[in-house]
Amino acid sequence: MKFDNNIPYKIYLTENEMPKSWYNVRADMKTKPAPLLNPATGKPCTFEDLQPVFCDELVRQELNNDDREIPIPQEIRDFYKMYRPSPLVRAYCLEEKLGTPAKIYYKFEGNNTSGSHKLNSAIAQAYYAKMQGLKGVTTETGAGQWGTALSMACSYFGLDCKVFMVKCSYEQKPFRREVMRTYGAAVTPSPSETTNVGRAILKEHPGTSGSLGCAISEAVEEAVSHPGYRYVLGSVLNQVLLHQSVIGLETKAALDKYGITPDIIIGCAGGGSNLGGLISPFMGEKLRGEKNYQIIAVEPASCPSLTRGVFAYDFCDTGHVCPLAKMYTLGSDFIPSPNHAGGLRYHGMSAILSELYDEGLMEARSVEQTKVFEAAEEFARVEGILPAPESSHAIRAAIDEALKCKETGEKKTIVFGLTGTGYFDMVAYQKFHDGEMSDYVPTDAELQESFKKLPKIAGQK
Amino acid sequence: MKFDNNIPYKIYLTENEMPKSWYNVRADMKTKPAPLLNPATGKPCTFEDLQPVFCDELVRQELNNDDREIPIPQEIRDFYKMYRPSPLVRAYCLEEKLGTPAKIYYKFEGNNTSGSHKLNSAIAQAYYAKMQGLKGVTTETGAGQWGTALSMACSYFGLDCKVFMVKCSYEQKPFRREVMRTYGAAVTPSPSETTNVGRAILKEHPGTSGSLGCAISEAVEEAVSHPGYRYVLGSVLNQVLLHQSVIGLETKAALDKYGITPDIIIGCAGGGSNLGGLISPFMGEKLRGEKNYQIIAVEPASCPSLTRGVFAYDFCDTGHVCPLAKMYTLGSDFIPSPNHAGGLRYHGMSAILSELYDEGLMEARSVEQTKVFEAAEEFARVEGILPAPESSHAIRAAIDEALKCKETGEKKTIVFGLTGTGYFDMVAYQKFHDGEMSDYVPTDAELQESFKKLPKIAGQK
Numbered sequence: 001m002k003f004d005n006n007i008p009y010k011i012y013l014t015e016n017e018m019p020k021s022w023y024n025v026r027a028d029m030k031t032k033p034a035p036l037l038n039p040a041t042g043k044p045c046t047f048e049d050l051q052p053v054f055c056d057e058l059v060r061q062e063l064n065n066d067d068r069e070i071p072i073p074q075e076i077r078d079f080y081k082m083y084r085p086s087p088l089v090r091a092y093c094l095e096e097k098l099g100t101p102a103k104i105y106y107k108f109e110g111n112n113t114s115g116s117h118k119l120n121s122a123i124a125q126a127y128y129a130k131m132q133g134l135k136g137v138t139t140e141t142g143a144g145q146w147g148t149a150l151s152m153a154c155s156y157f158g159l160d161c162k163v164f165m166v167k168c169s170y171e172q173k174p175f176r177r178e179v180m181r182t183y184g185a186a187v188t189p190s191p192s193e194t195t196n197v198g199r200a201i202l203k204e205h206p207g208t209s210g211s212l213g214c215a216i217s218e219a220v221e222e223a224v225s226h227p228g229y230r231y232v233l234g235s236v237l238n239q240v241l242l243h244q245s246v247i248g249l250e251t252k253a254a255l256d257k258y259g260i261t262p263d264i265i266i267g268c269a270g271g272g273s274n275l276g277g278l279i280s281p282f283m284g285e286k287l288r289g290e291k292n293y294q295i296i297a298v299e300p301a302s303c304p305s306l307t308r309g310v311f312a313y314d315f316c317d318t319g320h321v322c323p324l325a326k327m328y329t330l331g332s333d334f335i336p337s338p339n340h341a342g343g344l345r346y347h348g349m350s351a352i353l354s355e356l357y358d359e360g361l362m363e364a365r366s367v368e369q370t371k372v373f374e375a376a377e378e379f380a381r382v383e384g385i386l387p388a389p390e391s392s393h394a395i396r397a398a399i400d401e402a403l404k405c406k407e408t409g410e411k412k413t414i415v416f417g418l419t420g421t422g423y424f425d426m427v428a429y430q431k432f433h434d435g436e437m438s439d440y441v442p443t444d445a446e447l448q449e450s451f452k453k454l455p456k457i458a459g460q461k
Numbered sequence: 462m463k464f465d466n467n468i469p470y471k472i473y474l475t476e477n478e479m480p481k482s483w484y485n486v487r488a489d490m491k492t493k494p495a496p497l498l499n500p501a502t503g504k505p506c507t508f509e510d511l512q513p514v515f516c517d518e519l520v521r522q523e524l525n526n527d528d529r530e531i532p533i534p535q536e537i538r539d540f541y542k543m544y545r546p547s548p549l550v551r552a553y554c555l556e557e558k559l560g561t562p563a564k565i566y567y568k569f570e571g572n573n574t575s576g577s578h579k580l581n582s583a584i585a586q587a588y589y590a591k592m593q594g595l596k597g598v599t600t601e602t603g604a605g606q607w608g609t610a611l612s613m614a615c616s617y618f619g620l621d622c623k624v625f626m627v628k629c630s631y632e633q634k635p636f637r638r639e640v641m642r643t644y645g646a647a648v649t650p651s652p653s654e655t656t657n658v659g660r661a662i663l664k665e666h667p668g669t670s671g672s673l674g675c676a677i678s679e680a681v682e683e684a685v686s687h688p689g690y691r692y693v694l695g696s697v698l699n700q701v702l703l704h705q706s707v708i709g710l711e712t713k714a715a716l717d718k719y720g721i722t723p724d725i726i727i728g729c730a731g732g733g734s735n736l737g738g739l740i741s742p743f744m745g746e747k748l749r750g751e752k753n754y755q756i757i758a759v760e761p762a763s764c765p766s767l768t769r770g771v772f773a774y775d776f777c778d779t780g781h782v783c784p785l786a787k788m789y790t791l792g793s794d795f796i797p798s799p800n801h802a803g804g805l806r807y808h809g810m811s812a813i814l815s816e817l818y819d820e821g822l823m824e825a826r827s828v829e830q831t832k833v834f835e836a837a838e839e840f841a842r843v844e845g846i847l848p849a850p851e852s853s854h855a856i857r858a859a860i861d862e863a864l865k866c867k868e869t870g871e872k873k874t875i876v877f878g879l880t881g882t883g884y885f886d887m888v889a890y891q892k893f894h895d896g897e898m899s900d901y902v903p904t905d906a907e908l909q910e911s912f913k914k915l916p917k918i919a920g921q922k
Contacts, residue, residue, distance in 0.1 A: 008476050009542040015469050081470040082554075082845045093543075093617075111572050113847045113882070155842040156554075175887040181894050182841055380643055381616040384543045386574045421574070423884045426636035433642050 003092060010087040011254040018085050019249040020072060022242050025280045026352060027068035028287040031359065033238065033351035034326030036062075037313060042457055045323050053220060055230050057128040061239040070242060072124075079123045079156060080246070083112035088254040093382040095402070102405035104398055105262070106418040107251045107278065108385065113179065114149035116343075116388065116420030117274050118234050121243035122146070125232045126153035135228035136160025140190065140215030143169055143342040144176025145420070146234035151183035160229075164190040164218045167210035176424055190215040197221050197319070213318025213332075220321050235271030235343075236316060236325070236350050244277025251415065252281045262293060264401055266416040268393035269297040269306065269364070270343045272350030278417040279362070286361060295362035296401075297353065298393040300372070301441045303336035305329055305349045306357055306364035308447060313457050314348055324455060327354040330442075331450035337440040339369055340428030341389035367396045368439045373432040375399050376422070388420040389428050464553060471548040472715040479546050480710040481533060483703050486741045487813060488529035489748040492820065494699065494812035495787030497523075498774060503918055506784050514681060516691050518589040522700040531703060533585075540584045540617060541707070544573035549715040549876075554843040556863070563866035565859055566723070567879040568712045568739065569846065574640065575610035577804075577849065577881030578735050579695050582704035583607070586693045587614035596689035597621025601651065601676030604630055604803040605637025606881070607695035612644035621690075625651040625679045628671035637885055651676040658682050658780070674779025674793075681782050696732030696804075697777060697786070697811050705738025712876065713742045723754060725862055727877035729854035730758040730767065730825070731804045733811030739878040740823070747822060756823035757862075758814065759854040761833070762902045764797035766790055766810045767818055767825035769908060774918050775809060785916060788815040791903075792911035798901040800830055801889030802850035828857045829900045834893040836860050837883070849881040850889050
């Protein structure tokens with residue numbers, strides 16, 4: 001293998017080089033992302049509308065379209081040191097395997113117990129809850145990555161953490177549940193008898209195995225009905241993309257340190273937290289007209305919100321208890337076919353990314369599941385890291401771009417986000433090995449049917 | 462939290478500071494570890510005795526008691542860069558939680574897909590197999606850590622990898638099996654119909670769920686009966702401790718870089734590969750009379766080879782196909798009670814460590830399982846990392862030593878080895894959470910019974 005001796009195989013920033021502020025890309029957007037709407041009034045959500053549900057400071061961050069830099073509190077920076085800076089790795093072995101003239105780098109966010117980038121926002125949200133003097137927070141989790149990250153953050157600050165875990169995952173995927181318990185979280189299978197909405201659902205559908213929409217509804221009810229508790233969410237929201245900008249800031253600092261300018265930046269996209277965080281500072285340069293980059297969002301063909309969705313106001317949750325957001329959406333009732341990238345099975349997309357995509361500032365493409373796992377395995381065998389199914393969407397696109405370079409001879413520099421590890425996703429790998437993986441893609445008719453159920457609000461057909 | 466701003470929270474060596482040679486502690490031992498004996502002749506194993514089973518260069522390393530430094534081939538150093546240098550972390554949060562004046566550091570070996578330090582030797586063994594022009598290697602695995610590490614290494618060098626996995630683990634712990642398959646290994650549940658010894662065992666015990674001893678026997682048969690294959694082992698052997706010295710060398714370099722001198726060095730001990738690797742360079746200073754350190758091996762109370770075993774020649778495997786080693790042993794037929802630290806359930810101990818312990822150059826203590834998991838959970842909640850059950854034995858002892866300092870006011874510097882993560886051990890954590898964990902310790906009578914079956918060889922009662 002031919003290493004470039006001037007550039008480390010893994011670029012680690014020093015702890016002193018870690019970002020001291022998050023970067024708020026909204027400050028550089030000419031057209032701001034559309035505001036959240038209060039479903040009761042149809043008007044933009046105010047601080048007062050959101051305050052009963054979210055921590056005060058997080059509401060401020062959610063609504064802040066103006067401040068470009070938001071200082072990262074010292075306590076959060078201290079916690080970041082426990083698993084950050086994360087390495088920017090030159091994929092020498094993958095390049096050699098592909099025989100490409102392209103240079104490939106990946107920012108690896110999986111070296112922490114939550115196994116993903118989710119911890120970057122979890123610790124921030126827990127911190128602001130603690131500073132507000134709250135007792136604890138509630139949330140929902142599907143496969144458990146976000147719940148794990150939040151449990152770790154709450155354990156660190158001594159906050160109560162109540163996680164509603166979709167019942168089928170609670171029963172079929174007990175490992176992440178036990179990780180959460182290790183960090184002291186109370187994990188309740190959803191639907192449960194502990195909330196009104198849970199009891200109502202159980203009465204109507206006895207024996208149901210639950211859904212993320214139902215778990216969100218229970219978590220929100222649990223928060224608003226207990227003094228000293230707030231609800232927290234791990235993706236989609238502006239505040240989450242803000243916290244995740246630490247990924248992009250570190251990536252940019254590492255590249256700048258060695259004089260590397262990427263041509264293409266690639267990230268997987270579900271709710272948008274990882275992609276939004278990774279691209280933020282690069283997009284800022286693009287918005288300010290300083291640089292140009294090709295930016296690619298990669299989503300599952302089974303849940304193609306950017307590539308086949310519509311840009312419209314929609315509910316953020318299937319339970320319709322949350323505000324409306326203007327975003328690329330497949331409709332809040334859309335149920336994607338089974339896909340093992342649980343973190344990408346969301347019907348919508350961050351309002352920030354939706355606006356940027358609509359303006360043509362980034363591209364999107366969708367990839368089929370089997371192709372994703374082929375890329376995952378190829379990557380694992382040469383680079384060592386066993387990637388999460390979500391992250392592997394970005395790997396697929398990076399490999400495809402590198403192979404294009406092999407054809408054209410172009411020496412492009414590709415950077416992609418490797419959001420996490422797949423240690424808790426081995427059932428998916430097993431199905432791949434055994435040839436039992438589905439590549440179902442929704443038909444146009446199915447999507448049109450789903451679009452019909454979009455909420456009727458002013459200015460939207 | 463009060464950080465010392467002169468010392469990073471995590472000390473990462475640069476890639477240029479990584480060791481270029483392994484350190485062979487045997488070179489500094491006045492009394493060398495006793496040689497392996499050929500069970501057929503009762504005489505010390507020669508190169509020719511071992512050559513049919515192990516790769517040539519590895520046999521040379523096994524028998525080399527003289528060379529202090531053995532260069533690490535460039536290809537292995539390149540691979541090490543994929544997950545090394547590993548961080549030496551100052552446990553500020555744990556210190557604060559304990560309220561101890563002690564300073565605690567841990568060397569974390571879990572940031573790779575195998576989840577442990579095993580990869581350090583796996584890549585070396587695969588490399589020498591490749592250099593010898595072999596087609597592949599065979600091995601056994603219990604819970605799957607070693608098998609995973611070896612699959613990764615073989616995948617990197619394009620070698621065949623045949624893993625015999627104890628059948629009950631193969632069926633009950635499918636996740637590591639799938640990790641191995643992802644890296645292209647052929648994983649066979651043992652006992653199997655593919656070997657003579659497997660068929661014989663199945664005939665005698667239909668429906669048996671297998672044992673490590675049986676899996677070793679199958680792996681050895683598979684290797685010696687196929688041209689171009691050799692057998693490899695992940696612990697106990699001198700060669701393995703040599704490769705694992707990279708842990709201690711990096712630890713020492715990181716400490717030296719910041720002028721830190723440890724008082725106490727702690728590691729968990731099963732076969733001895735991690736402990737031997739961690740302490741090697743420090744033990745070297747001690748053997749040469751340059752420095753003095755308190756060195757502590759920590760083993761499970763359920764499998765107390767150092768603390769309650771005898772120092773005698775014994776079989777390395779329950780199947781009695783391997784050479785005899787002089788070591789602290791509980792007897793090769795000893796079956797420890799259920800313990801979730803699968804990597805520490807070995808009846809014997811590395812010949813090197815056994816000799817050092819016998820000379821009083823290191824201490825040993827045993828800890829009970831529930832106490833180990835209490836330490837694991839306490840550590841996880843403040844330090845973030847979810848530790849493997851094996852590693853948590855060292856955490857237990859480190860916490861105990863730090864609490865002693867709290868009583869005495871001594872400001873000792875404690876370094877311990879955190880060998881890996883517990884992501885694939887959540888069933889153990891679940892039993893701990895549910896209060897279903899056994900703390901059974903063997904009785905003296907049980908041990909005496911086991912000692913009676915030690916092989917009768919010259920000079921041994």
